[in-house]
Amino acid sequence: MKQLLLVFLGGGTGSLLRYLISKxxxxxxxxxxxxxxxxxxxxxxxxxxxxGYSSKGNLIGENQLLLLATGFCGGFTTFSTFAFEKHSLLSSGELLHFVIYTGSSILLGLAAVAIGLWISKLL
Incomplete structure (x- = not known):
């Protein structure tokens, strides 16, 4: 339950800050x-x-990761996770998977938005 609360608090804070900056x-x-x-x-x-700090050892614990990375960064922007995952693929030499995942995420994401908008007009 504590983990859920940490993600919730971080996500809410990140979302609020994203809204204020975007506005x-x-x-x-x-x-x-x-x-x-x-x-x-x-x-x-x-x-x-x-x-990066969490990979250096015990500088950031699991609860702090949930609050900051999963919660705050996840609420602030999912693009950060998207970019980190792409970097991981490139760093491990997975160029084909990088291209497939990046391309399909962008193209299917745009298509999903268009389909959602189209369906909403029909309803």
Whole structure:
């Protein structure tokens, strides 16, 4: 139960911060979502720092990982997890899996949004 609460608290905090940053910066440019871009880059930096420190030994415990990486970064941006997973594939020399996973995630994600929008118009 404690783990669920940690993910919940981190996720809520990350989501709230993502909303505030996006609301503050997305209006600056007509065709570039600056707030979302900022959130995604900061999220990637944060998850890199968090997971990097956790791999150094006992610097970050399991509860802190749940709060910060799974909760906060997950609520702040799932792009950070997406980027970390791609980096892991590249680091392990899995270029084909990197290309397949990245391409299919982007293409199917865009297609799923389009299908969802299309279905919502029908209902």
């Amino acid at each position: 503050s910066f997305n209006g600056y440019f007509q065709h570039f979502f600056l707030g979302t871009f900022i959130v995604n880059i900061i999220g990637c930096l944060l998850i890199g720092l968090i997971l």
